[in-house]
Amino acid sequence: MSDDNYNSQIESIAKLMEQDSVSPDEQDPKKFEKYHEHAKQSYNIDDEAAVQLIYEALLYLKLKNSDNADPMQDGDKFGVGFS
Numbered sequence: 001m002s003d004d005n006y007n008s009q010i011e012s013i014a015k016l017m018e019q020d021s022v023s024p025d026e027q028d029p030k031k032f033e034k035y036h037e038h039a040k041q042s043y044n045i046d047d048e049a050a051v052q053l054i055y056e057a058l059l060y061l062k063l064k065n066s067d068n069a070d071p072m073q074d075g076d077k078f079g080v081g082f083s
Contacts, residue, residue, distance in 0.1 A: 009043055013057035014064070024062035 013035055022031060032054050039050040 009039070009053055010056050010060050012042075013039060013053055014060045017057060017061060022061075024058050024065060026058070 016035060016038065026032075035054050035057070036047075036050045039045060039053045040047070043053070045053070
């Protein structure tokens with residue numbers, strides 16, 4: 001999968017989370033079930049890949065909401081796919 005495609009998936013999950021007002025600091029796994037199932041079905045990926053996508057979406061939201069970080073420029077500092 002290309003980086004652009006993966007980044008698009010991260011942004012898509014992050015957008016859903018924003019629409020549902022999920023905090024980037026959320027820790028409750030039950031709140032992620034919706035996004036986990038969405039990722040698996042929409043992108044035809046396994047459980048582990050869906051979990052990784054959710055965590056990267058949360059990190060993306062965290063960086064996006066930070067005053068000092070640009071998620072597309074600083075994402076590589078955190079080892080995530082959206083660099």
